[in-house]
Amino acid sequence: MRRLALCASLLILPVALHATVILPIEFRELVTSSAVIVHGRVTDARSAFVDERRSVETFVTLDVDEYFKGNLGHHVTFRVPGGQIGRYKTVFIGAPEFAEGDEVVLFLKTAGGGIPFVTGLSQGAFRVLPDAASGRKVVTTPIVMGKSTGGVETIVRGDPTRRPLPIESFRDAVRQVLAEAARQ
Amino acid sequence: MKRAAAWILACVVALATAPTAFAYLKLGVRQGSRLITLRWNAMPIRYFITNRDVPNVTAPQLRDAVGRGFASWAAVPNVTISSEFVGFTGFSPVSGDNATVLGFSNRPELDRVLGSTSFTVDTVTGEIVESDVFFNSAFAWSAATPGETDRQDIGSIALHEIGHLLGLGHSMLGETQLFSGGRRVLGAEAVMFPIAFSPGTLNRAPRADDIAGISDIYGTDTFRNTTGSITGRVTKNGSGVIGAHVITFNPASGRLIGGFTLSQDGTFTIAGIEPGPQLVRVEPLDDGDIASFLDTSLNIDVDFRPAFYSRLVTVPRRGTSRSIEIAVVAK
Numbered sequence: 001m002r003r004l005a006l007c008a009s010l011l012i013l014p015v016a017l018h019a020t021v022i023l024p025i026e027f028r029e030l031v032t033s034s035a036v037i038v039h040g041r042v043t044d045a046r047s048a049f050v051d052e053r054r055s056v057e058t059f060v061t062l063d064v065d066e067y068f069k070g071n072l073g074h075h076v077t078f079r080v081p082g083g084q085i086g087r088y089k090t091v092f093i094g095a096p097e098f099a100e101g102d103e104v105v106l107f108l109k110t111a112g113g114g115i116p117f118v119t120g121l122s123q124g125a126f127r128v129l130p131d132a133a134s135g136r137k138v139v140t141t142p143i144v145m146g147k148s149t150g151g152v153e154t155i156v157r158g159d160p161t162r163r164p165l166p167i168e169s170f171r172d173a174v175r176q177v178l179a180e181a182a183r184q
Numbered sequence: 185m186k187r188a189a190a191w192i193l194a195c196v197v198a199l200a201t202a203p204t205a206f207a208y209l210k211l212g213v214r215q216g217s218r219l220i221t222l223r224w225n226a227m228p229i230r231y232f233i234t235n236r237d238v239p240n241v242t243a244p245q246l247r248d249a250v251g252r253g254f255a256s257w258a259a260v261p262n263v264t265i266s267s268e269f270v271g272f273t274g275f276s277p278v279s280g281d282n283a284t285v286l287g288f289s290n291r292p293e294l295d296r297v298l299g300s301t302s303f304t305v306d307t308v309t310g311e312i313v314e315s316d317v318f319f320n321s322a323f324a325w326s327a328a329t330p331g332e333t334d335r336q337d338i339g340s341i342a343l344h345e346i347g348h349l350l351g352l353g354h355s356m357l358g359e360t361q362l363f364s365g366g367r368r369v370l371g372a373e374a375v376m377f378p379i380a381f382s383p384g385t386l387n388r389a390p391r392a393d394d395i396a397g398i399s400d401i402y403g404t405d406t407f408r409n410t411t412g413s414i415t416g417r418v419t420k421n422g423s424g425v426i427g428a429h430v431i432t433f434n435p436a437s438g439r440l441i442g443g444f445t446l447s448q449d450g451t452f453t454i455a456g457i458e459p460g461p462q463l464v465r466v467e468p469l470d471d472g473d474i475a476s477f478l479d480t481s482l483n484i485d486v487d488f489r490p491a492f493y494s495r496l497v498t499v500p501r502r503g504t505s506r507s508i509e510i511a512v513v514a515k
Contacts, residue, residue: 021298021341022473024360024367024379054280081294082302088313092302093211093348096475111293120296122475129483142470142486146362153362154370157429157467158490160515 022094025120027145031177034107034119036070038062039128039167042102043075047083056090058083059115060098062106068174070108078108078116096122103128105139105170128167139170145177211353222303222312222351223401228266229254229349234287235272238321241338243272243287245327246319249339250286253346256388260395262407265350277316278302284349286317286342288325298323298380299341301348317345324383333384340375340387347376347394351401354378354477356429356469357393357440373440378477392439396456403456412499413455416508417445418466420488424450425512427474427484432497433463444469444478453504461496466510488512 031037040062047058061077082092096118098104107124108116118124131138142162146153165173211222233247241249247269254267277285291297297320304314319325319341326335358372360379369381374393381387390398399407418428424445430452431442443454469477470486478484491512497505 021300021344021380022378023296023298024369025296026362026367029366049280051278054276055278079293084307087306087308088304089307090302090304092300094297094300094475109293109295117293121294123296123473125475140484140486141474144362144367144471151364155360155362155367155471157469157471158488158515159470160489162470163487163515 022121022123025123027143027173028177028181030107030119030124031069031174032181033109034069034124035110036072036076036108036116037068037105037174038064038070038072038076038108039066039068039105039171040064040076040103042098042100042104045098045100047085049085055081056083056085057081058098062104066171068105068171069178072116076108076116078106078118080118094121096125098125103137105167126170131164131166137167138164139167140164143170143173145173211348211351224265224350227264228268229284230268230270231284231286232270232273232275234276234285234289235274236276236288236321238288238325240332240335241288241325241327246287246338246342247272249327249342250346252339252388253342256343256390257346257350257398260390260398262404262410263399263402264404265398265402277318280314282314284315286345287319288321289318290321291318292322294320294322298336299345301345315349317342317349319345326384331384331386336380336383337386337388340381340385343375343388343390347390347398350398352376352394352397355393355397356442356472356477357391360471379472393441396441400456407456409502410459411456412459412501412503412505413453413457414462414464414497414499414505414508415453416451416464416493416505416510418450418452418510418512420485420512420514424448425485425488426450426482427469427478427486428452428488428512429467429469430454430510431465431467432457432499433465434458434460435463435496436460446478446482457499459499459501461498462505464493464497464508464510466491466493466512487514489515 043063044061050057057079081095082090105126107119109119110116127140128137129140235243258265275281276289277287299319301317303312305312324335325338326332327338331337355374355376357374358377359370361370369379373391375390418425428445433440445452467490468486468488474484493508493510499505
């Protein structure tokens with residue numbers, strides 16, 4: 001099966017990326033369906049064989065800064081498919097990748113008391129970075145959420161109201177959804 | 185045809201408003217500072233099918249759907265792709281068997297994933313030692329020719345995943361909407377759009393954007409001799425914008441092809457474009473899961489408004505347009 005090889009003679013620049021077919025999650029659903037929502041920094045990411053050495057997963061540990069929902073303690077370890085063991089890297093297309101030092105907000109689920117996993121594969125992983133202009137921490141992926149809970153609304157790319165949010169505003173948005181859900 | 189016409193109209197209207205757009209990417213794996221691009225160098229691509237049925241789709245039906253998927257990509261004019269079904273296997277489509285396997289697998293922890301493709305790469309040599317495609321049996325599937333209400337069409341998803349297996353990344357050629365209780369696809373002009381249509385909807389044929397992408401990877405000299413490319417730069421406050429989605433639209437044919445700025449200086453090159461005048465639009469990837477398209481370590485900028493290049497850009501046959509610069513402004 002070693003019949004694939006890299007090819008460098010391509011017309012356009014290649015890019016490392018992820019790809020799969022997903023069912024999309026609206027932000028309210030992401031918040032309400034996740035058991036745990038946590039903001040923190042990655043302190044460890046190590047890959048291991050699972051499923052009788054037939055699959056590779058990466059177990060990522062987060063040093064928790066704050067829980068927006070749920071609580072799993074000061075540190076939380078979750079799993080993502082794919083990873084690297086020795087010289088062999090298994091890329092599970094669509095799975096988020098984490099490195100030590102990454103600051104993230106994660107939406108996690110647990111199944112049967114097992115190790116948590118990210119809701120919706122990479123849809124439940126939001127990166128936190130300092131804003132270039134202000135230096136404030138911002139969640140770089142904008143929230144995709146309807147302006148109201150009813151009706152149909154086309155998502156327009158470049159909508160000026162959909163911007164990266166300061167971490168405090170992102171947390172407020174999560175809590176607002178949780179409060180709305182609690183009232184229903 | 186109605187949907188194609190609607191997309192053409194949407195792009196024309198885009199001159200005055202701000203709708204959505206389209207693109208293709210090629211698949212790669214970053215290893216340190218090195219980028220390993222995924223491409224099959226030897227044909228035919230030999231694959232196995234997991235011998236496992238799911239309700240409404242048997243393993244032979246999956247084999248047939250996968251066969252049609254490979255055939256659809258191979259039927260693109262001026263590309264060199266071939267494949268061979270080797271047989272059924274008891275192995276699941278997971279890594280570790282050194283075989284290319286496509287099949288159903290129950291992955292409840294992948295709660296929103298209908299299907300996905302994985303690669304195992306030797307990071308020393310750059311060789312790909314294995315590739316697998318799984319379809320999540322946690323969902324309801326259909327192999328019926330007209331599709332089935334409330335079931336995902338295996339033919340459509342297989343075509344998408346085989347596109348990945350061949351080295352294609354995702355296209356942004358699609359539009360979604362929010363409705364009470366969720367989000368759904370409004371329309372897509374690419375098989376490689378990453379968000380699934382509602383169950384029962386079919387998307388079984390590569391479109392112009394898919395064709396440009398697969399041709400860019402496996403195209404013959406005929407393809408390269410009959411198309412051209414556009415190159416340029418996207419800037420904000422004088423600096424390059426990374427992760428901007430750049431779309432070209434041919435007003436004569438209605439074909440839409442795109443790409444992304446992939447470096448800190450905001451440069452882009454989009455190949456496989458029909459010769460002639462093209463409209464060029466730039467927009468942010470602010471409505472989706474960035475990791476579905478690009479390496480998140482690239483620090484993608486999504487904080488800008490859509491913009492058009494002020495003039496039509498002429499693409500020469502077998503050549504590259506003059507370099508253009510499109511300046512965008514923050515939201």
